[in-house]
Amino acid sequence: MIKETSxxxxxxxxxCNGQQLRKLAQASLVWLEKHHRIVNDLNVFPVPDGDTGTxxxxxxxxxxxxxxxxxxxxxxxxxxxxxxxxxxxARGNSGVILSQIWRGLAKGLKDKETFNANDLAQAIQEASDxxxxxxxxxxxxxxxxIIREGAEEAxxxxxxxxxxxxxxxxxxxxxxxxxxxxxxxxxVLKQAGVVDSGGKGLVYIFEGxxxxxxxxxxxxxxxxxxxxxxxxxxxxxxxxxxxxxxENPYDVQFILMGQKLDVVAVRNRIDAxxxxxxxxxxxxxxxxxxxxxxPGEPLSYGISLxxxxxxxxxxxxxxxxxxxxxxxxxIPTQPEPPQVTVEPGQIGVVAVAAGDGLANIFRSLGAxxxxxxxxxxxxxxxxxxxxxxxVPTDKVIILPNNKNIILAAEAARDLxxxxxxxxxxxxxxxGFSAMMALNPDGDLAATVASMQxxxxxxxxxxxxxxxxxxxxxxxxxxxxxxxxxxxGRLRAxxxxxxxxxxxxxxEMEMDERELLSLYYxxxxxxxxxxxxxxxxxxxxPDVEIEILPGGQAHYFYILGAE
Amino acid sequence: MTxxxxxxxxxxxxxxxxxxxxxxxxxxxxxxxxDSYLEGVELSRQTFYxxxxxxxxxxxxxxxxxxxxxxxxxxxxxxxxxxxxSLHVAxxxxxxxxxxxxxxxxxxxxxxxxxxxxxxxxxxxLLVILAAEMAAAGRSVADIVASLNERxxxxxxxxxxxxLEALRRSGRVGLAxxxxxxxxxxxxxxxxxxxxxxxxxxxxxRKRSIEHALKLVAGLSPFERLxxxxxxxxxxxxxxxxxxxxxxxxxxxxxxxxxxxAIGIHLGLGAVGFACITKKE
Numbered sequence: 001m002i003k004e005t006s007x008x009x010x011x012x013x014x015x016c017n018g019q020q021l022r023k024l025a026q027a028s029l030v031w032l033e034k035h036h037r038i039v040n041d042l043n044v045f046p047v048p049d050g051d052t053g054t055x056x057x058x059x060x061x062x063x064x065x066x067x068x069x070x071x072x073x074x075x076x077x078x079x080x081x082x083x084x085x086x087x088x089x090a091r092g093n094s095g096v097i098l099s100q101i102w103r104g105l106a107k108g109l110k111d112k113e114t115f116n117a118n119d120l121a122q123a124i125q126e127a128s129d130x131x132x133x134x135x136x137x138x139x140x141x142x143x144x145x146i147i148r149e150g151a152e153e154a155x156x157x158x159x160x161x162x163x164x165x166x167x168x169x170x171x172x173x174x175x176x177x178x179x180x181x182x183x184x185x186x187x188v189l190k191q192a193g194v195v196d197s198g199g200k201g202l203v204y205i206f207e208g209x210x211x212x213x214x215x216x217x218x219x220x221x222x223x224x225x226x227x228x229x230x231x232x233x234x235x236x237x238x239x240x241x242x243x244x245x246x247e248n249p250y251d252v253q254f255i256l257m258g259q260k261l262d263v264v265a266v267r268n269r270i271d272a273x274x275x276x277x278x279x280x281x282x283x284x285x286x287x288x289x290x291x292x293x294x295p296g297e298p299l300s301y302g303i304s305l306x307x308x309x310x311x312x313x314x315x316x317x318x319x320x321x322x323x324x325x326x327x328x329x330x331i332p333t334q335p336e337p338p339q340v341t342v343e344p345g346q347i348g349v350v351a352v353a354a355g356d357g358l359a360n361i362f363r364s365l366g367a368x369x370x371x372x373x374x375x376x377x378x379x380x381x382x383x384x385x386x387x388x389x390x391v392p393t394d395k396v397i398i399l400p401n402n403k404n405i406i407l408a409a410e411a412a413r414d415l416x417x418x419x420x421x422x423x424x425x426x427x428x429x430x431g432f433s434a435m436m437a438l439n440p441d442g443d444l445a446a447t448v449a450s451m452q453x454x455x456x457x458x459x460x461x462x463x464x465x466x467x468x469x470x471x472x473x474x475x476x477x478x479x480x481x482x483x484x485x486x487x488g489r490l491r492a493x494x495x496x497x498x499x500x501x502x503x504x505x506x507e508m509e510m511d512e513r514e515l516l517s518l519y520y521x522x523x524x525x526x527x528x529x530x531x532x533x534x535x536x537x538x539x540x541p542d543v544e545i546e547i548l549p550g551g552q553a554h555y556f557y558i559l560g561a562e
Numbered sequence: 563m564t565x566x567x568x569x570x571x572x573x574x575x576x577x578x579x580x581x582x583x584x585x586x587x588x589x590x591x592x593x594x595x596x597d598s599y600l601e602g603v604e605l606s607r608q609t610f611y612x613x614x615x616x617x618x619x620x621x622x623x624x625x626x627x628x629x630x631x632x633x634x635x636x637x638x639x640x641x642x643x644x645x646x647x648s649l650h651v652a653x654x655x656x657x658x659x660x661x662x663x664x665x666x667x668x669x670x671x672x673x674x675x676x677x678x679x680x681x682x683x684x685x686x687x688l689l690v691i692l693a694a695e696m697a698a699a700g701r702s703v704a705d706i707v708a709s710l711n712e713r714x715x716x717x718x719x720x721x722x723x724x725x726l727e728a729l730r731r732s733g734r735v736g737l738a739x740x741x742x743x744x745x746x747x748x749x750x751x752x753x754x755x756x757x758x759x760x761x762x763x764x765x766x767x768r769k770r771s772i773e774h775a776l777k778l779v780a781g782l783s784p785f786e787r788l789x790x791x792x793x794x795x796x797x798x799x800x801x802x803x804x805x806x807x808x809x810x811x812x813x814x815x816x817x818x819x820x821x822x823x824a825i826g827i828h829l830g831l832g833a834v835g836f837a838c839i840t841k842k843e
Contacts (some may be wrong), residue, residue, distance in 0.1 A: 364745045432746060434763040457770070514767040515747065546747055562766045 008215045013164045015114040018078035022067055024209045025082055029060045030218045031208025032201065035254070037310055039204065042197035044188050045490070046466040046477050049404075049553035051376050055092030059099055060205070062380065063087020065551030074113050079106040079123075087411065088382035094198035096130050096381065096407035097143055101202075104130030107328060115461040117167050121158040124171070125151040141186030143198035149178040150206070165213050172206045179203050181412040188446070192470045217285060234334040248274040248291040252298050256286040258306025266305070273297050291316070342368040346440040347447055348391035351431055352379060352409075356520060358428055365435035367399075377553070384412035394418045395444050397451065401431035403488060421448045426488055427460035428550070429517065429560030459508040461486055461559035463501060466493060482556075497556070498535060508561040510540050517560040519550030524557070532557070565697040565706075566643040567633060570626065571602045572651040572824040573679065575674045576817070584692040585767025588634055589609070590658065590824040591624040598624070601823050610823050611794035614831060620731055623824045625657040631665025639671035643768035645703050649677040649690045649710075651825075654757040655734055675703050677710060680757035684789040684817065684823045684837030685719035691787070692839070716840045719754040720762060720778055721791070722771040726750065732828035737758045740763045751835075768832075772798065775835055776805055782840045783809045789817035792834040793826040799834055806836070 009020055016024075032039075032053075039053030055198070066085030070079045083099070083106035090099035107130065108123025115123065128151040131139050153174035157167040179199045183190040211218050237442055260283050267279035274292035290298055295313045302308040303380065340363055342348040348368035353359035354377045359370045369387045371379045382406075388396050396418055400409040403426040413420040423432040437450040462485040469479045476484055477493040484492035484504035492503035510516065516536065519530035526549065533545045550558055569575060570591045580587055587616055589600040592610070594617055601603040614621070635646055648666065650659040659678055666674035669802055677693075680684035689710060696706045726742055731751075740761040742748055749771040753762040762778055765771040779788075788810050792799035810816050821829065 361745050433766070436748070436766065457766075514769055517746070544747070548745065562770075 001176040005058045009165070009213055013213070014162050015116055016075060016120070016164055017114045018441075020073045021075050021078050021082075021116075022070065024212060025060075025067070027212030027218045028205040028208035029057075029064045031211065032060055032204045034218075034310070035204050039197050039400060041202045042194050042200055043468075044192040044194060044197075044470060044472065046468045046470050046479070046483060047462075047464055047485070048467050049377050051378065052092065052094045053201060054376060055095040055378055056098050056198070056201040056205075058378075058380065059086050059090045059092075059095035062086060062382070063099075063102060065089075071277065075115055076106075076109045076112045079109045082106070086384070087415070089380045090411060091380040092404050092406050093376040093407050094143055094201060095378075096411055097134065097198065098202070098205075099381070099411070100134040101127045101147055101203055102132045104128065115140040117162050117164055120164065120167060121151070121154040124154045127151065129132075134411075141182040141184075141189060141199075142196050143202050145182060145185060145196075146175050146178050146202045147342060148149070149381065150175050150187055150202075151495055162344075168206070168210050168213060170533060172203070172210045175199075175203045175206050188472060191472060192468075217282065249315060250292050250295045251289075251314040251316050251336070251533070252292055252295045252312070253289045254299065254302055254303045254308045254311040255286075256288060256308055257284065257286065258286075261286055269301060270298055273301075301467060331399075340366055340368050342391060342440065344391050344393050345395070345436070346393050347395045347397055347442065347444060348393045349397045349399060349435065349438060350384065350387045350441075351392060351435070352377075352401050352405055354402070354428060354555075355553070357549035357551040359551075362399075362431065362435065362547065363432075365432065366438055366440065367435065367549040368393075373402070373405070378404060379408065381408045381411040381415070385415050386408055387413060388416045388420055396420045396437075397444075397448065399423045399425045399431045399434055401425045401428045416487055419444060423448065423451045423455070425455055427462070428519065428552075429458045429460045430455045430559055432560065433458045434561075457562060459487060459513075460562045461501075461504040461508050461557070461561065462555050463504065463557040463559070464555045498532075501532065501536070501557070501559075502539065504559065505536065505539065505561075508559065510561060515542060515544050515546070515562045516540075517546040517548060517550070518562075519548050519558040519560070521550055521552045521554070521556050521558075530559070563644050564642050564754060565645045565647055565703055566638045567690060567694045568631075568638070568646055568648040569686070569690045570650050570660075570823050572656065572658065573649070573690050574683040574819055574822050575687045575690055575824070576819055579691060583691065583698065585690060585694050586634060586638065588626050588630060588662075590626060590822075592621055592823050592827070593624060595619055605823065607820055607823060608794075610716060611820075611826065611831060614794075614827075621823070621827055622654075623827060624645075628661045628664035631662045632668040633665075635666060635674055636669050636671040640690075642678075643672055645707060646672050646674045647677060647693060647697065647703055648674055649679050649686070649693055651682050652680045652754070652757045653678050653684050654680070655682060655759070663726045673781075675707065677707060678757070679710075679717070680714050681717050681719065681837075682719060682754055683821045684791050684819060685717050685754060686719045687819075688787045688789060688817075688837055689717055691712055698821040700767050713839060714756060716786070716842065717755070717838070718779075718782060718840065719791070719835065719837045720775045721754075721829060721833050721835030722765075723750055723752055723830055724768060724770070724773050724795075725830040728828055728830030734828065740764070751778065752829075752832050753778075772834065774804065776802070779806065779836045780809060780837065782838060782842060784841045785809060785811050786841050787811065787814060787817075788839075789819065789837045790835075791819055791821050791837055793821050793829055794831045795834045796820070798832075802834060802836075 036057040038051035042050050062553035063082045069083045074561040083102040086099035086102040090096045104127030105123050108126035118529045128147045138144050150171045153170050157170040179195050182196040235319045271277040274290045277290050350369045351362040351367040352371045354373040368391045371387050397553045398409045400406045406424050409422045413422050423434050433454045434451040437454040466477045468483045470477050472490050475490050475493050482497045482500045486507040491507045494500050529547050533547050568586045588602050592599050592601045648662050653659040679689045748764050750761050751763040751774050752762050763774045790799050790803050
């Protein structure tokens with residue numbers, strides 16, 4: 001849990017020092033944490049791993065972690081440390097751009113012991129320039145627009161007043177306006193009826209800072225001198241005995257926002273509904289956590305007192321059964337890929353894999369190091385950087401295999417003293433295709449050129465479940481439907497998996513292809529995948545089909561057509 | 563002075579050409595189950611490939627007996643040979659050259675000069691044909707060998723392999739080092755040059771693999787000699803011949819042969835490619 005900020009700057013705030021900046025960063029982190037799920041939900045693209053909020057949060061967490069115990073007073077140094085933390089922890093496109101914003105800010109404030117309004121305005125401009133500079137093709141209607149307009153406003157505010165509080169307020173207001181206008185700049189946002197998620201994340205960051213300087217609450221209270229504190233116990237620790245029936249199987253969490261709330265009264269009421277009660281907060285914000293038989297009970301109670309947000313309801317009985325069953329699940333046997341050894345002077349490849357099966361395949365093709373994408377498939381700049389450093393050669397090629405990882409990979413490349421090249425693979429099949437062109441003993445530039453060329457040899461299809469309803473690229477999507485993407489673009493949606501796959505294959509021009517590789521995800525069995533392959537064979541009898549366990553999360557099938 | 567040329571069946575000289583140039587071919591053994599056959603003599607090429615997938619145990623190859631070589635050299639001497647030049651498939655990949663050496667040492671009828679073509683199938687065959695032509699033109703063995711030493715550097719075989727299984731099974735090439743893992747389907751373009759087998763390209767589909775082989779070969783033109791080789795893939799071979807028509811050197815027959823089982827077993831059914839001697843340095 002994050003500490004609540006209890007000290008605020010003086011009424012007339014003209015200079016900001018390192019510690020005050022630390023508090024500002026802390027406040028923005030806490031406020032972003034509180035709202036990051038809202039940011040995730042704004043993702044227009046209805047795919048399960050579009051976690052802008054999570055990525056920005058993790059980036060901010062990494063930034064703050066660097067300085068959480070620092071007593072540095074020099075604001076330039078403090079900002080530099082924050083930026084360094086952000087840089088290493090950056091993940092996802094928005095996360096990387098956010099880290100560039102911090103980097104620009106740090107550049108602008110480098111030699112300042114303290115900063116005033118003018119200094120800050122200049123630094124925010126520097127932040128904007130750095131952010132734009134870090135992206136190959138800047139797009140308006142995104143987080144870039146927000147920081148750019150924020151910088152404009154900051155300059156204007158610094159002319160009108162020397163008060164830093166005033167500047168922050170104005171920047172926040174302008175950012176909110178710019179955010180509202182993003183649908184006018186980016187047609188997909190208008191189509192989906194949302195504002196830009198990355199922009200929203202940045203607004204929360206400014207908002208957190210503004211709330212702090214105005215003495216408003218940003219987060220949960222914590223500290224041994226407060227009696228509202230309770231440690232937050234994760235659900236696993238409270239699991240019932242193996243195989244047993246849980247008395248209160250539903251884990252319910254939410255944040256209650258209202259006026260003049262009585263924490264003690266709320267706690268008593270909630271406690272009577274079930275067990276493992278955690279209720280902490282104050283008169284405007286209360287975090288509730290309880291295990292109940294009927295999730296409706298605590299939720300209805302919450303609504304009767306105010307508004308509820310960040311609602312999570314989980315079925316722990318099911319989760320427990322999954323954990324027990326997972327031990328007996330059969331994992332398809334695969335030939336053990338050979339240990340890939342790289343000699344100094346050779347080219348080593350770092351590949352990002354979204355699943356264990358996919359990782360195996362990359363190794364079998366000669367990848368020296370695998371970065372596991374994890375559940376969110378969004379490794380940080382630091383993780384990629386570490387991989388580069390760990391490969392025992394000075395010539396490294398990175399395959400991000402996901403369009404959301406390319407920026408983090410490029411940031412890692414820029415950090416490393418080695419000769420590093422990023423092949424901008426946007427999908428796993430593209431990554432495999434590029435691996436075919438690898439010659440470990442070849443010249444780096446020539447190898448990069450052939451690997452880059454190989455990206456276009458394959459068409460990629462992805463089958464997953466829609467996380468939102470949206471109309472995009474002429475496709476009408478209902479939340480929960482099976483959607484199909486071809487080369488990253490949404491092409492099909494429907495309630496029938498087979499139907500979606502058929503459409504995707506047609507879009508991939510299967511009748512002109514010779515080979516289809518079907519990589520099935522962690523939620524799909526080999527039997528399911530084989531059944532799908534048989535159906536495909538009926539449609540395209542001349543195509544050779546490979547069925548391979550990919551083990552990836554979220555995506556039922558990844559298809560590669562060549 | 564009569565120089566006689568001897569080679570083995572793995573060098574793939576077509577019978578007609580052998581007859582015309584007076585080349586003696588010593589057959590290699592194909593072992594199927596418990597039985598052993600002399601290829602080209604006791605075993606028809608086509609029948610063999612057609613039945614290949616049906617054999618319970620995958621066939622293996624074995625070098626001719628050294629005694630056979632001794633006999634062949636002695637017979638040639640009896641029929642008037644004053645010198646023998648015995649050219650064979652790459653010693654890195656086969657024990658045949660060694661068997662020939664032992665055979666040569668076991669007889670005194672004629673002086674035998676051994677030559678390692680450092681090639682396989684028509685890659686070796688084209689070199690043997692050149693040697694025979696030079697012998698017919700009256701060149702000395704020393705001269706021919708000197709010339710061949712240069713020609714070896716200009717001899718290449720490129721093949722698209724339809725499956726990696728045969729090569730893996732042959733045990734003659736370490737595939738892991740080329741990133742030719744066992745998980746994804748790969749139809750590589752292999753290259754043999756100066757006794758070394760390497761992967762020229764790792765490609766997933768037949769169509770693009772053949773295209774790549776064509777591209778590689780075109781890059782080596784003009785040619786002194788060019789031949790198309792295949793393992794049970796006559797249509798693909800014919801298609802290649804048409805697409806490569808402009809590369810064939812004038813004045814020489816367009817050679818197209820089905821690769822002998824001794825080599826074909828290790829390349830796998832469906833393999834198709836080129837053997838050539840380039841004019842380039």
